[in-house]
Amino acid sequence: MGNSVCPLNYKWLVKTFMLPNAVTHVLSSEILFLNADMNETLPFPLSFLSLEEDWSANPVPYLLGIVLDEYRKSAKTMLQDARKQYPNRPYRMTTEFGEVVMLQSELFDEVRNNPNLSFFGTVAQERIGEIPGFEPVAAIGHDGDLVKIIARKQLTKALSQVSTPLSEEAADAVLINLGEPTEWREIAITPVLLDLTARMSSRVFLGEELAKDEEWLKITKTYTVDVTKGIIQLSRYPVNLRPYIGWLFPECRRVREYYTRGRNVIEPVMRKREEMTRAALAAGKPAPVFNDALGWMVQESKELGKEYDVVTFQLILSVVAINTTTDLLQSVLIDLIQHPDTMQAVRDEMVHVLKQDGWKKSALYNMKLLDSVIKETQRIRPIFMAMRRSVEADTVLSDGTVVKKGSRIHIDTHRMVDPHVYESPEEWKGNRFLEMRSQPGKENLAQLVTTNVDHFGFGHGLHACPGRFFAANELKISLCHLLIKYDWELAPETDTNVMRVGFSQRANPTTKVLFRKRTAELDIDSI
Numbered sequence: 454m455g456n457s458v459c460p461l462n463y464k465w466l467v468k469t470f471m472l473p474n475a476v477t478h479v480l481s482s483e484i485l486f487l488n489a490d491m492n493e494t495l496p497f498p499l500s501f502l503s504l505e506e507d508w509s510a511n512p513v514p515y516l517l518g519i520v521l522d523e524y525r526k527s528a529k530t531m532l533q534d535a536r537k538q539y540p541n542r543p544y545r546m547t548t549e550f551g552e553v554v555m556l557q558s559e560l561f562d563e564v565r566n567n568p569n570l571s572f573f574g575t576v577a578q579e580r581i582g583e584i585p586g587f588e589p590v591a592a593i594g595h596d597g598d599l600v601k602i603i604a605r606k607q608l609t610k611a612l613s614q615v616s617t618p619l620s621e622e623a624a625d626a627v628l629i630n631l632g633e634p635t636e637w638r639e640i641a642i643t644p645v646l647l648d649l650t651a652r653m654s655s656r657v658f659l660g661e662e663l664a665k666d667e668e669w670l671k672i673t674k675t676y677t678v679d680v681t682k683g684i685i686q687l688s689r690y691p692v693n694l695r696p697y698i699g700w701l702f703p704e705c706r707r708v709r710e711y712y713t714r715g716r717n718v719i720e721p722v723m724r725k726r727e728e729m730t731r732a733a734l735a736a737g738k739p740a741p742v743f744n745d746a747l748g749w750m751v752q753e754s755k756e757l758g759k760e761y762d763v764v765t766f767q768l769i770l771s772v773v774a775i776n777t778t779t780d781l782l783q784s785v786l787i788d789l790i791q792h793p794d795t796m797q798a799v800r801d802e803m804v805h806v807l808k809q810d811g812w813k814k815s816a817l818y819n820m821k822l823l824d825s826v827i828k829e830t831q832r833i834r835p836i837f838m839a840m841r842r843s844v845e846a847d848t849v850l851s852d853g854t855v856v857k858k859g860s861r862i863h864i865d866t867h868r869m870v871d872p873h874v875y876e877s878p879e880e881w882k883g884n885r886f887l888e889m890r891s892q893p894g895k896e897n898l899a900q901l902v903t904t905n906v907d908h909f910g911f912g913h914g915l916h917a918c919p920g921r922f923f924a925a926n927e928l929k930i931s932l933c934h935l936l937i938k939y940d941w942e943l944a945p946e947t948d949t950n951v952m953r954v955g956f957s958q959r960a961n962p963t964t965k966v967l968f969r970k971r972t973a974e975l976d977i978d979s980i
């Protein structure tokens with residue numbers, strides 16, 4: 454081979470050590486001085502290939518893309534470029550998950566109900582759950598059925614009963630976090646909304662007592678935030694190294710600490726409940742019913758005939774529910790601040806509906822402009838730019854593409870911003886989906902909780918988010934308290950740019966807002 458480098462050696466390195474992000478990290482792009490704009494100056498695309506191409510035949514762009522950490526920084530641009538290069542066909546891309554087969558949105562309908570494709574299976578592939586403290590993440594990957602059943606069945610069934618308790622928690626949370634200032638005050642908004650969501654979710658997941666327990670609130674918030682940070686850190690490293698390097702990162706240490714602290718809070722509550730049940734039965738009375746996720750867990754695990762660890766289960770719920778809801782809540786609030794006329798129209802709608810319906814089941818359904826606003830924010834900025842599925846058995850797609858067991862496919866979300874699907878797709882139009890409701894046959898399609906191939910902010914098909922009905926209610930109730938009670942503006946020169954890492958995107962945690970108490974048209978706390 455003389456001086457030339459055998460491409461097979463590259464291939465061997467990549468395949469054996471899942472090299473991409475090891476190299477990436479060591480030669481991190483900051484050190485390499487290169488940035489995302491580099492992509493525009495190169496005569497070839499970085500890091501993606503058609504299904505037929507063998508990258509070892511032309512390794513330079515492929516490896517360069519990997520070394521430059523291009524995907525982590527500019528997945529959005531890369532998806533756009535790849536779409537032009539491989540219109541309507543699958544292609545391959547290198548990511549922190551190794552190589553994935555990328556499908557265009559149009560194929561989502563074809564794969565959405567395929568039992569060989571799993572959402573939670575992708576979590577196991579990433580091997581982060583093997584690090585001590587990340588047991589809930591592992592349990593998602595290996596054992597996520599309980600949380601899905603509870604979200605789909607019990608949580609959705611309980612919706613009509615939880616509006617009032619959720620509103621009570623929201624009232625407490627806004628008072629604790631914002632107070633009642635009559636002058637404008639500046640505040641970083643993410644921690645406020647995280648606390649609000651944690652309190653509201655905890656009320657339904659664990660009952661009233663723990664929803665007010667400061668130690669539990671600290672645990673649920675810190676755990677979810679640090680799990681996310683830990684995943685971002687670890688995803689820079691080769692998959693096979695991840696289980697062994699968790700101790701390097703402070704967020705992983707905190708994850709471990711808070712997992713243990715969670716146990717210290719929840720186990721005594723479970724013991725107390727068991728004693729109450731024993732005492733009731735001994736006295737010949739019916740066993741008490743605990744109508745929260747702790748109680749549902751006991752009931753459903755009996756039906757499934759499986760033992761589950763209660764702390765792990767609760768922290769799974771925290772991980773799937775709290776960050777996601779906080780993130781969307783923040784994005785909606787920021788969009789409304791940037792569109793004050795729509796904010797006022799939403800507020801008017803809330804006041805009108807609440808005066809008419811109180812917290813009756815119909816109330817949240819009747820907030821149709823609000824529903825449209827949330828869906829519009831999610832259309833433009835979903836949490837995932839590509840939905841993910843692990844392949845649990847060899848699968849042949851309609852175009853003949855074979856995806857092998859153990860590999861991974863991702864589905865590009867581009868139809869959500871495709872001009873052929875939505876007029877002026879880059880423009881945020883709060884009433885877009887409200888208008889869509891009046892079009893024949895589209896009334897259901899336009900609702901926040903409906904998923905389809907043109908809008909899959911909550912995913913689509915077999916693995917569409919089962920918590921979306923609850924999340925939608927929680928978001929609407931939070932926004933009622935935030936908008937009816939306060940005026941909002943952006944703090945001068947604050948940064949509202951979305952944070953992107955790979956295919957994930959999140960509201961900016963540094964965003965600051967101004968707020969002050971307003972004279973409310975109705976006393977929402979006394980409904």
Ligand code: HEM
Nearest residue numbers: 572604773774777778781840911912913916917918920924
């Ligand atoms: C605004 C808040 C939320 C957003 C944006 C969100 C988004 C998502 C997305 C995009 C998926 C993947 C779907 C797919 O790939 O097809 C998902 C799955 C899931 N979500 Fe949510 N979610 C939210 C809140 C919740 C809540 C509150 C819960 C539970 C209480 C929950 C439980 C789950 C579960 C269990 C899955 C896995 C479903 C499966 O694999 O079958 N989510 N979510």
